Amino acid sequence: MTEWTQPAPIKVLVTGCHGQVAHELVALGRLDSHFEMIPLDVNAMDVCSPDSISAALDTYLPDFVVNTAAFNKVDAAEHEHEKSFALNRNAVGELAKACGALSIPVVHLSTDHLFDGHYASGYSEEDEVSPLGVFGESKRQGEELLRQYQPRHIILRVSWIFSARGDNYLLRMLHKARTDCAIEAADDRRGCPTSAADVGRVILAMIKQLHSGADSWGTYHYCGAEVTTRYRFTEAILAGARQYEALKTEELVPVPSKALHVEVERPASSVLKCKKLLSTFGIRQRPWRNELAAVLREIYRKE
Ligand SMILES: NC(=O)C1=CN([C@@H]2O[C@H](COP(=O)(O)OP(=O)(O)OC[C@H]3O[C@@H](n4cnc5c(N)ncnc54)[C@H](OP(=O)(O)O)[C@@H]3O)[C@@H](O)[C@H]2O)C=CC1
Numbered sequence: 001m002t003e004w005t006q007p008a009p010i011k012v013l014v015t016g017c018h019g020q021v022a023h024e025l026v027a028l029g030r031l032d033s034h035f036e037m038i039p040l041d042v043n044a045m046d047v048c049s050p051d052s053i054s055a056a057l058d059t060y061l062p063d064f065v066v067n068t069a070a071f072n073k074v075d076a077a078e079h080e081h082e083k084s085f086a087l088n089r090n091a092v093g094e095l096a097k098a099c100g101a102l103s104i105p106v107v108h109l110s111t112d113h114l115f116d117g118h119y120a121s122g123y124s125e126e127d128e129v130s131p132l133g134v135f136g137e138s139k140r141q142g143e144e145l146l147r148q149y150q151p152r153h154i155i156l157r158v159s160w161i162f163s164a165r166g167d168n169y170l171l172r173m174l175h176k177a178r179t180d181c182a183i184e185a186a187d188d189r190r191g192c193p194t195s196a197a198d199v200g201r202v203i204l205a206m207i208k209q210l211h212s213g214a215d216s217w218g219t220y221h222y223c224g225a226e227v228t229t230r231y232r233f234t235e236a237i238l239a240g241a242r243q244y245e246a247l248k249t250e251e252l253v254p255v256p257s258k259a260l261h262v263e264v265e266r267p268a269s270s271v272l273k274c275k276k277l278l279s280t281f282g283i284r285q286r287p288w289r290n291e292l293a294a295v296l297r298e299i300y301r302k303e
């Protein structure tokens with residue numbers, strides 16, 4: 001009788017490991033014996049340095065690289081072009097070249113900010129990209145370099161990420177709710193909030209199938225189920241938080257986004273259609289409201 005041996009775990013190297021998505025991805029991967037997670041921060045693997053990239057790949061010999069490192073400050077990017085393009089474009093190109101040379105597939109995260117937001121019903125992977133700002137343009141060019149240098153890639157475009165840590169809309173609104181009597185929120189910006197943990201789940205599910213031989217490389221969209229507005233999302237955040245504490249905010253005011261004086265216009269519709277992910281990988285959207293409840297539980301458990 002032949003002895004059954006446990007297959008070797010899939011080695012997944014994660015860049016920018018202190019970020020929101022990376023944190024959840026690594027935590028989920030560590031709960032699953034199919035994976036060996038290799039979380040690297042900027043000191044262990046600086047994606048802006050080709051030498052640092054090569055050294056990390058040579059040391060860890062991963063089966064997959066997940067690139068979550070990015071410059072995500074949408075307004076600041078308008079002034080900090082260099083930083084935005086260095087991280088969101090050049091670094092992706094260098095990573096793609098290095099991984100391409102070693103035949104290591106790359107999973108890379110991208111954004112709804114590639115679109116101009118005019119399609120109210122949402123965007124599929126085939127729709128034309130037309131970014132409104134420097135951040136979106138730098139991410140668009142990063143995608144292009146990845147396609148050029150490592151055909152065995154996944155580009156996963158996601159939107160409106162929230163989690164219990166890092167810099168995100170949920171935590172900013174929660175802070176305002178504790179300090180301000182009124183909050184204004186855009187009722188003309190539509191999209192689908194997505195928890196960082198949900199993105200982690202999707203990435204791991206895709207990697208499992210790809211590692212088993214699925215030849216499904218390419219670009220995919222994922223976001224939480226149920227289209228909403230910034231205003232309605234804020235309403236849900238406040239209602240959820242009030243289960244745990246009294247908030248200073250008494251009034252939530254719907255406003256057009258131009259009244260908020262943000263530096264760069266956001267897409268009016270950030271809605272991503274996720275049919276391709278379902279038909280190719282069988283991965284379904286999860287309702288963001290359930291994820292929001294889980295994240296709020298985590299926030300208040302920590303406090
Ligand atoms: N946040 C969102 O709403 C959305 C995010 N995305 C995309 O998803 C991905 C993950 O986003 P998110 O988790 O929010 O990212 P975060 O901004 O939370 O994390 C990015 C991480 O990258 C690290 N980093 C910065 N410079 C380097 C470098 N040179 N080398 C290695 N690491 C570096 C940062 O470290 P440090 O903190 O030390 O600078 C940080 O830990 C990104 O590609 C982003 O563009 C897409 C759509 C929505």
Ligand SMILES: Cc1cn([C@H]2C[C@H](O)[C@@H](COP(=O)(O)OP(=O)(O)O[C@H]3O[C@@H](C)C(=O)[C@@H](O)[C@H]3O)O2)c(=O)[nH]c1=O
Binds near residue numbers: 073158160189230
């Ligand atoms: C400050 C503020 C903003 N807003 C609105 C205006 C604008 O549409 C939006 C801006 O919020 P944020 O700064 O969180 O959103 P933004 O910088 O657009 O966040 C993005 O991060 C990047 C990385 C992405 O890829 C996107 O998917 C998205 O989540 O929120 C309010 O409604 N009320 C407010 O008080």
